[in-house]
Amino acid sequence: MELARTLRAVEELSDRHFNVLRAIERSSLRGSAALPEAISRDLGLSGDYVAKLLKDLHGASLVWAPHGRAQGYVLNYAGLDALALRTMLRRGILASVGGALGVGKEADVYEAVTPEGERVSLKLYRAGRTSMTRYRRTREIPSELGSYLAASVRFASNEISALRTLSAAGLPVPRPVYRNRHAVVAQLIEGRLLVRVRSVQRPPELILEELLKSIKDAYEAGVIHRDLSAYNVMLDQEGRPWIIDWPQWVGRDHPNAEFYLRRDVQNVVYFFVRRYHLEVPPTMVEDFLSSVLQSGAPQ
Ligand SMILES: Nc1ncnc2c1ncn2[C@@H]1O[C@H](COP(=O)(O)OP(=O)(O)O)[C@@H](O)[C@H]1O
Ligand SMILES: [Mg+2]
Secondary structure, three states, X not given: OHHHHHHHHHHHOOHHHHHHHHHHHHHHHHOOOEOHHHHHHHHOOOHHHHHHHXXXXXXXXXXXXXXXXXXXXXXXXXXXXXXXXXXXXXXXOOOEEEEEEEEOOOEEEEEEEOOOOOEEEEEEEOOOHHHHHHHHHOOOHHHHXXXXXXXXXXXXXXXXXXXXXXXXXXXXXXXXXXXXXXXXEEEOOOEEEHHHOOOOOOOHHHHHHHHHHHHHHHHHOOEEOOOOOOOOEEEEOOOOEEEOOOOOOEEOOOOOHHHHHHHXXXXXXXHHHHHHOOOOOOOHHHHHHHHHHHHOOOO
16 A cells, blocks of 8 residues: 555654755645745755755655746645654554555545554545646646645534534444544444445344434534445444544535435435345335424524
C-alpha cells in the first residue's frame, strides 16, 4: 500500500522537513503554491538548504511542483497524511498503522493500534480523488487541490462532531477517538458491510427495526445521516447494525431535513424489502417518518 511509503517518510524525515511541509500546507490550504524563496525567508533557512529539503519531500511524493520548481510546491494527499500521521504518532494517539480496512469513494480506511494496544480505525479523507484526472489538466491546480484538501479537513471535522454527539447519546456508531486535519480515528467495528452480507444470523426484521430506532435516536440528537444505505451500515459479529460514514450529516433545522431523512429511511427499508423479501405495509415509511418528525419537534 502507498501508505507504507508515507509512514516510512514520517519516520525518516527530520523536524526541518516537517517545518517546510507545514509551510507548503499553509499555502496549499489558501489555494496557492509555495515558492522556495518564500519558504526560505519564512523559515530563516538558506536557499540551498531549502532546495535540499524540498528535493527529499518531493522524492517521498509528499509534495508536487505542478508547473516546475520555480513556480512553487503544493501538498499531495500523501503530504497531508504525513502531517496528520506524524501528529498522531507523536501525541500518543496511535502507536502503529496496519492494513487497509476499506477503500471508499472519498476516503481510505486503515486499521491502526493505540499505545494501549486497542485496535482502531483510521479514516483518511480524499475529497476530489475521483476528479483528479480532470484537474491535472487545468492550469488551476494549486487552487483546486487546495480546495479539495480543505474539503477533506472539513469532512473529517464534520464526521467527528457527529460521532461525538451520537456516541454520547448511546447510538451504535464508532466511538470517536481523535481527529487531526483530514484524519479521523474511531472504534474499529469488527464485522462486514450490510450490503455484503447475504444471509444474516438474526431475523432481518429485527435488524431493520434497530436501524430505524437508530435513525430516530440520531434525529432526536439533532443529526440526519444524509448518505444512509447498506454501504454505510456494518453488522458486527453478533449481527447488530452500526451506522458509519457521517461527514455529510445535516442538522434537524436544515431546510431539506425532511427530504434527507425520508431518503435515508427509504434506502434502508427498500434494501431490506429487496434483499430479504421483507413485507412492509405500504404506509410504513410515512408512518415511521411522522413518528420521527413528531418526536423531534420542538416542545
Ligand atoms: N469504524 C470502522 N470499523 C471498521 N471498518 C470501517 C470503519 N469505518 C469504515 N470502515 C470500512 O471502510 C470503508 C469505507 O468507510 P466509509 O466510512 O464508509 O467511507 P467512504 O464510503 O466515504 O469511503 C467501509 O465500507 C468499511 O468497510
Ligand atoms: Mg461509505
